[in-house]
Every structure is written in C-alpha cells, then in structure tokens.
Amino acid sequence: MNKKIIVLSFLAVLLFQCNSDTDVLASFKGGTITRKELRNFYQLNTGGRKPEPGHPTKEEQTQLLETLGLFKLIALYNSEKKLVSEDELAVFLKYSKPQMAASFLQRNLAEKLEQEGKLKFAFVRAIAVFSNSPTEEEITRQRAQSIFEGIQKLSKKKEINQYVADHTDQNPYKAVGGLLEPQCLNCGNDPNLAYYQEAAQNEGKWILKEIEDLAPPGSDPKIPKRKKFLILRVEGVETIYASRVGKFFSKEFGKLKSLAKTYSETPGISEQAKSEIKRNYLDLKVDDIAPRYEDFMKKRYLYSAVTEQEEQLVKNAGFEKAVITQENLNQFGPESVLLTNTKTGETIKYKDVLSELEQLAKQSGLDSSKLDDKANVLQFFRQQYLWFKISDSSPEIKKALESKEFLEMFNVMKLYIVQPLVFKRELPTDVNVSEQEMREQYEAAKMFSYTRANPNNPQDRTPIPYGEVREKIKEDLIRAKKQNFVRELTQKLKTDYQFIMDSGRLKEGKI
Numbered sequence: 001m002n003k004k005i006i007v008l009s010f011l012a013v014l015l016f017q018c019n020s021d022t023d024v025l026a027s028f029k030g031g032t033i034t035r036k037e038l039r040n041f042y043q044l045n046t047g048g049r050k051p052e053p054g055h056p057t058k059e060e061q062t063q064l065l066e067t068l069g070l071f072k073l074i075a076l077y078n079s080e081k082k083l084v085s086e087d088e089l090a091v092f093l094k095y096s097k098p099q100m101a102a103s104f105l106q107r108n109l110a111e112k113l114e115q116e117g118k119l120k121f122a123f124v125r126a127i128a129v130f131s132n133s134p135t136e137e138e139i140t141r142q143r144a145q146s147i148f149e150g151i152q153k154l155s156k157k158k159e160i161n162q163y164v165a166d167h168t169d170q171n172p173y174k175a176v177g178g179l180l181e182p183q184c185l186n187c188g189n190d191p192n193l194a195y196y197q198e199a200a201q202n203e204g205k206w207i208l209k210e211i212e213d214l215a216p217p218g219s220d221p222k223i224p225k226r227k228k229f230l231i232l233r234v235e236g237v238e239t240i241y242a243s244r245v246g247k248f249f250s251k252e253f254g255k256l257k258s259l260a261k262t263y264s265e266t267p268g269i270s271e272q273a274k275s276e277i278k279r280n281y282l283d284l285k286v287d288d289i290a291p292r293y294e295d296f297m298k299k300r301y302l303y304s305a306v307t308e309q310e311e312q313l314v315k316n317a318g319f320e321k322a323v324i325t326q327e328n329l330n331q332f333g334p335e336s337v338l339l340t341n342t343k344t345g346e347t348i349k350y351k352d353v354l355s356e357l358e359q360l361a362k363q364s365g366l367d368s369s370k371l372d373d374k375a376n377v378l379q380f381f382r383q384q385y386l387w388f389k390i391s392d393s394s395p396e397i398k399k400a401l402e403s404k405e406f407l408e409m410f411n412v413m414k415l416y417i418v419q420p421l422v423f424k425r426e427l428p429t430d431v432n433v434s435e436q437e438m439r440e441q442y443e444a445a446k447m448f449s450y451t452r453a454n455p456n457n458p459q460d461r462t463p464i465p466y467g468e469v470r471e472k473i474k475e476d477l478i479r480a481k482k483q484n485f486v487r488e489l490t491q492k493l494k495t496d497y498q499f500i501m502d503s504g505r506l507k508e509g510k511i
Contacts, residue, residue, distance in 0.1 A: 025505055026069050028497040030076050033068055039511045040412050041068045043107065054509045061506045069501065071415035073493040074422050083425040084418060091363045092417050098387035100413045101400040102313065106306045117242040119301050121182035122200045125160070126232040127151065128170040137227045141210075144229035148208040151231060165263070172280045174273070175260040181293070182252050185237070187300035199234040206233045242301065246294040253286045253293075314386070317394035318343045324382060329374050338381055339389060348389065353381045427485045433477040441473050442466050 021036035042056060042064055056064070078084050127147060131140035147167045154160050161177030168178055183196045190196075195209050211228045240248045260281030264274055314321050320340045324332075332338075334351040341347075357371055357380050370376045391397045400406050442450060450469045451461040493499070 023505055024502070026065055026499065026501045028069065028073060028076075028499040030497060031072060033065065033072065035505075035511060036408075037412065038065055038068060040409050042511055044409060044412055051509075056509070056511065058503065058506045058508050061511060062501070062503050065501055065503070065506070068412070068415075069499055070490050070493070071412075071419055073490075073497050073499060075415055075418045076497065077493055078418055078422045084421045088363075088421065089414075089417065091360065092421075093414070095360070095384040095388045096413075096417060097401070097410070098391035098397060099384045100410060101391065101397045101406060102310070102387045104400050104406050104409060105313070105396060106309065109306060109309055110302050113242055113302055113305055114298075115241075115243050117301060117305065118239045119187060119242060119245060119297060120185040120237060120239050121248070122185050122196050122234045123236045123238070124180045124183050124196055124199065124232055124234055125164065125178045126170075126173070126180060126230055127164050127168045127178055128173075129167075129229040129231065130169045131226045131228070134226050140227040140229065144208060144231065148206065148231050152206050171273070171276055175263040175277045175281060176256050177259065179256060179259070181256065182238075182249070184297050184301065186304065187297055188304040190300075195230060195232065196234065199232050200237055203234050203237060206231060242298055245297055246291055249290040249293045249297075250286055253284060253290055257281050257284050257286065313394055313396055314390060316396065317390040319390050319393070321386060324378050329378060332374060332378065338378075339386065350377070353377060353385055356385060423486065423489075426489060427482065431478050431481050431485075433474055433481070437477060438470060438473045439466070441477060442469065 021034065021039075023035040024032045025035055025038055026033040038061070042061075045064070129140060129144040129147060131137065150167075151160065151163055154163055157177075164178035165174040168174060170178075173179070183192075184190075185193070185197055185200055187193075192211075195207075195211070198209075199205075199207050209230045209232070211230050212225075238248075260277050263269075264277045264282065318341060320342055322332075322336070322338045324338075332350050334349065334354075336350045337347045338350055338353060339348040354371065354377050357377060361371065387397065391401070446463040446466075447461075450464045450473075452464055454460040454462050
C-alpha cells in the first residue's frame with residue numbers, strides 16, 4: 001500500500017477521534033456536554049475498569065448523560081444563586097482533591113494492567129489428608145507422612161494420577177489426579193496462597209503442609225479442630241497477559257474436563273463416583289465458567305496491584321502508615337500512631353485525625369454523631385486524610401495534580417461535591433409526616449409490605465400490627481418525601497435551563 005495513503009488514513013482516524021471527542025451530546029442554557037466529558041464521567045464511575053462486551057449500552061449512556069447533565073445544572077444554579085461559596089467548597093477540596101489524584105493514579109494503573117498486566121499461574125497437583133475427628137490427630141499425621149513418602153517414589157504420570165485418586169480425601173479431585181484449576185500466585189492474599197508460593201519456589205518437588213481447619217461460625221473456640229494436611233507439588237508456572245486470561249482458563253478447564261471423562265470410563269468406578277464426576281466436570285460449561293474465573297482473578301490481581309501502588313506512594317513520599325484491617329479496628333485509641341514521617345519523625349495520632357474530622361464536620365455541617373464510630377474515623381484517614389497529608393511530599397501525586405488529563409477529570413469530580421451541598425441548602429431540612437399519613441400508608445399496604453408468615457400455615461401471610469411497623473412506615477414516608485423534593489428540584493432545573501439530550505448520537509457499546 002502507498003505510504004501516503006497509510007499516513008492519510010492515520011490522520012483521518014485522529015481527526016475522527018478529535019471530532020468524536022467534541023460531539024455535543026446535550027445542551028442547556030449556559031453550557032453543553034461533549035462526548036469526551038461523558039467518557040470522563042463514565043471512567044470516573046467505573047474506576048477505569050474495562051467494560052463488558054456491548055457496554056455501556058445506549059440506555060446506560062443515556063442515564064449517565066442525564067446524571068452528568070443534572071450535576072452541571074446544579075453547579076450552574078449554584079454559581080448564579082451563590083448558595084455554596086468557593087471558601088465552603090475549599091473545605092471539602094482540601095481533602096478531596098489529593099484523594100482524587102490518588103484515585104486518578106489508581107485508575108491509570110488499572111487501565112494499563114488490563115492490557116499489559118501479567119498474572120502468574122501455578123499448575124498444582126494436591127492430595128488432601130483429613131481426620132474425621134480431633135482425637136485422630138496422630139493417626140492422621142502418620143497417614144499424611146506415609147502418603148507423602150509414597151508419592152515421592154513415583155515418577156510416571158499415570159502412576160501418580162492413580163496414587164492421588166487412591167489416597168486423597170477430596171473426592172471430586174480423584175477424577176483429575178488431584179490437579180487443581182490454575183492458581184494465581186500474584187493475585188492478592190488467598191488463604192492458600194502461601195502454600196502455593198512455597199511449592200512454586202520448590203517447583204517439581206512434593207511438600208507436606210499442615211493446614212488450619214476453619215471452625216464454623218459461632219462454634220466454641222475451645223473445641224479442638226480436626227487435623228488437615230496438604231501434600232502438593234507445583235508442576236509448572238506460566239505467565240499470562242491479563243487480556244488473555246479468559247482464553248487461558250477456557251483451555252485449562254477443557255483439559256480438566258477431558259481428564260475427568262477418561263477417568264469416568266475406568267472399569268469398576270461406582271455410580272456415585274460417576275455422578276460426582278458428571279456434576280463437577282462433565283457438566284461443566286467451559287464457555288460460562290471461564291469468563292467468571294477471568295473476572296474474579298483479574299479483580300484480585302488489580303486490587304493487589306492498586307494496594308501495592310498505594311503502599312509505594314506512601315513510602316516514596318517519606319511516610320509509613322499503620323496497618324488497619326477490619327479485625328483490628330477496636331485496637332486503635334487516642335494515642336495510636338496512624339502515620340509517621342520517616343524523615344522528620346513527626347507522627348499523626350488517632351486523636352489528631354479525629355480532631356481534624358470534627359473541624360470538618362463543624363465547617364461543612366456533616367453529622368458529627370458518626371465520629372463516635374472508629375470505623376468512620378479510620379475510613380476518613382485512609383480515604384482522604386492520608387492523601388492530603390502526603391500530597392506535598394509525593395512526586396507522583398504532584399505530577400498527577402498538574403496533568404491536563406487530571407484537571408479535565410477534576411472538573412467532573414467537583415460536581416459530585418457541589419451537588420449534595422446545594423441540596424442541603426435548597427431542600428427542606430425538617431421533613432415530617434402525620435399520624436394520619438402513616439395510618440393511611442399502613443391500611444393501603446398492610447396486605448403486601450407489612451406482613452409475616454402465619455406460623456400455622458407458612459403459605460398464608462398475615463398483617464403485622466401497626467404499632468410494630470409504625471417507625472418503619474415513618475422512615476419510608478420521610479424518605480419518599482425527600483426523594484420527591486429532589487425530583488421536583490431537578491425537573492425545575494431541567495425546565496428552567498432548557499436541558500436537551502441528543503441520544504441519537506450515542507453509540508452502542510462505545511462512548
């Protein structure tokens with residue numbers, strides 16, 4: 001092909017993209033919404049995740065376009081009425097802007113890894129040895145040791161498959177010689193990940209591990225647990241691009257299905273075993289399950305990568321933060337150190353963050369009653385205060401804040417902050433309902449919304465007495481009235497500012 005034609009074609013693509021970005025999809029008195037703005041809004045709502053095939057649909061894009069339009073109308077209404085001043089907005093942006101910059105970096109990383117990320121998978125063969133009772137601890141340990149010694153004497157795959165089938169206590173895996181579905185080695189903190197990583201470091205060698213038996217929820221912790229042992233070997237490790245994980249799982253599940261089919265034809269297998277093989281493997285719909293595994297593994301991989309990036313950002317800024325988990329929330333007190341400047345030794349304690357949040361509540365009108373909950377205070381620290389504190393020292397966050405792409409995204413992000421503040425000024429603060437309204441609601445819906453099963457006939461439902469559901473009815477009615485106020489205000493804005501959408505320019509599956 002003529003080089004000139006190639007160059008012209010390339011320029012045509014660039015020009016088309018440029019025109020596409022500037023397409024006006026909605027207009028109103030005082031402004032417009034372009035395709036690029038809608039694309040930024042979509043990416044903001046999805047965190048940069050790759051959309052499913054065929055998404056966003058025209059309907060999804062129409063809803064997004066209307067929401068973005070309302071946000072813009074509210075911002076325009078605010079600037080004209082001067083309901084929320086720049087100083088008031090700055091109170092929120094002080095914390096929100098650095099947080100948005102961190103989210104922007106995370107989104108960019110996720111987008112990059114969707115295509116360029118590499119997931120590392122181990123091909124694991126395992127034998128599970130369980131005891132039936134905690135009293136069989138020593139017997140189970142000796143049995144596991146014996147099986148472990150026996151498997152190491154075998155080298156032929158056929159012999160190994162049969163040995164695993166004869167000795168594993170996990171019946172479904174007998175059909176495939178103990179082969180597990182590929183296990184991701186860099187996809188977060190799976191409970192068994194440490195075992196697979198150790199086995200991968202000793203690729204080709206069998207290892208014996210005692211594993212913890214998880215007690216049922218609510219069980220007595222003093223009751224001894226039965227012993228469990230895992231004999232496993234990683235037979236290979238393969239690195240797969242994130243964009244090819246779906247095809248990878250399709251191929252591997254197909255292999256497992258084929259192995260199970262061969263095993264099911266072995267003479268002498270019981271009907272129960274054949275039934276299990278059919279249920280676990282032969283009935284497996286590879287085209288359905290492979291995409292689900294792809295989605296699950298990629299989410300774990302991306303979450304792990306984003307978490308690592310967060311740790312690196314804090315470290316590069318010269319700080320060290322406390323490890324906060326759902327399990328250790330209650331361990332934090334006023335003097336607990338949440339953040340340390342490794343260069344100066346300066347520390348930020350729980351009481352400092354709480355004080356900052358109290359000031360923010362006073363300035364912004366936030367509900368201060370929530371500050372008694374440690375989870376809310378620590379969430380504020382992790383999601384906002386942390387980034388505010390390190391932003392001046394973080395080269396990555398500084399660079400993000402100055403980038404053109406972030407500033408374009410930030411203009412959309414700000415709309416999220418303006419909207420609730422305007423609503424707080426414009427909508428009634430005290431919404432009440434009368435006893436008569438509650439009674440009328442109860443009578444109208446008591447046979448549908450406020451019923452319970454008849455203990456004598458579960459298929460028959462009887463109304464719950466009014467006194468038992470009065471508070472719920474009150475909450476429902478207040479919520480409905482508030483939603484109605486919101487609808488009335490947004491409809492008024494759309495009418496006053498002559499908001500018009502051009503849905504015909506939306507493209508199925510592509511913004």
